[in-house]
Amino acid sequence: MKILVPTKRVPDTDQKIVATADGTRVAVDHIPYVINPFDAIALEEAVRIGERLGESVEVVAVGIGGEGYEQQLRTALATGAHRAVHVVCGQTLDPWNVARLLRAIVEWERPQLVLMGKQAVDDDASQTGQFLAALLDWPQATFASRLELQGERIRVERETDHGIETLNLPLPAVVTTDLRLNEPRYASLAAIMKAKKKPLDLIDAEKLGVTIDPRIEVLRYRSAETQRRCERVRSVDELIERLRNQVGAIV
């Protein structure tokens, strides 16, 4: 079976993220880029499925973006993807247009499973996987914390607000991954060397027959203000007094 893993290249959000002074963009120039951590979890899961089921599994990582993307796709190959596809596109893309480009890739590659992160940690939108499932008219399971392939079906445990829900889907399907699914490995040096010889195909976005049709325009960004002046109290009694006198939040 073929598993397609779309990845997004995002600024490393362990770094401090702020808007530029003029609000036109997020100041990311000094910040290293990484594969979206949720997509890294999806990739890890695909690689593990491959390790369990053997050579019948092919894992294909996909990235959409400008030239800088090659480094992240090489990382994906070093992590265990067999092949990577770089859709070269210089335009800013919203989730709708990413999903439309991915649909074109899915129709070309014909995977049985699309595994991707439940959200990207830059825009936090959590839309693309669901959009893609709808565009393909495939079943979906979002926020997966456990996967089990059962022949032509996949059993998915999902993290919901009210507990763990279990779904059983026929393939092909789109599954988006939550944090607890696995812990992605680090690529070994040997794997990084080997990844340099793995195939990385480039496709021009225009050749996919998708006209980019933006649905979202970002008018401005601003940094969140979290200015609170923390008053240090010295004892439990003092804390209770503050809460009772100044907050009234204690019932």
Add this chain to the structure above:
Amino acid sequence: MRNLVVAEHDGTHLRSASLSCLTFAKMVASVTNSDVAWLVLGHGVEDVAAEAANYVPVIAVDSPALAHPLAEPFSQVIAYVARARRIDVLSAATSTFAKDILPRAAALLGGTMASDVVRHELVDGQLQCDCPQYAGAVTATLRLTGSPQIATVRASAYPAAQAMDSQAHAVEQLQVVPAMLTARAQYEGLKSKQKSRPDVTEARVVVSGGRALKNSQDFERLVGQLADVLGGAAGCSRALVDAGITPNELQVGQTGKIVAPELYVALGISGAVQHLAGMKNSRTIVAVNSDPEAPIFEVADYGLVGDVYTVVPELIEKLQYHAACATG
């Protein structure tokens, strides 16, 4: 402009987050001089529909095929109703339910969507939405183009709508063709958590524990008990979920739940940016941590440097004493 709010419910009652989303929709409606309706989907939802009708008119689709919130039939029905009723703005409160289903419906309708709206404005009849990004470090103002416009709305950013005291609104039972209700995904079950305490997203007080809590017994004894004394919910940081000490439903943060209660008490939580993203808009924040340099203090109103294992039992005891004095 017509507005439709997808109601989330537990089979008997509306979830309170949906009432906040209704406020968003009513605000949009009042500016555009238009109307608002609920869409209630499920099986055996007469009670929910009747409750919802205390606020605005209800469109209800009741079918065994909608007994569980499966993305395929739910999104197909939502998209159908939105088209048939020429809906301009379709919304639901941000939750795992809405995040699963609404984007799928949005794609069926043409893909214009904002996630987790915390503020909005109508400019020339077009919706502009403030949406937190980068775990809340940045807020982006988005202009949506195309119609209908679809949004998940952060419940803590809007007050809950008030019910009308006068007569209830109409409930319209809508029939849909069986093909619209088909799902390839099969629902196998839900392992739900215990319901002894309110959900973190619905409580006025949230007490959360972090890495300082060493096991689930200690979590229950310290965090759980303080939550009970304060009549609130128990929450946690990701560290405890990863360590297997608490279930994921309790997680507050970028990858968990976003809360803004009146009082948030952070016990032994260092304050990673992912956690702060989930709670920093709480009205009053109290932090207890043994590390005086912990970043949690930067977002707190009151900070107490100390070991939660000694501070919290004292706090519980004294609060119980105060409560006894107040009632006695």
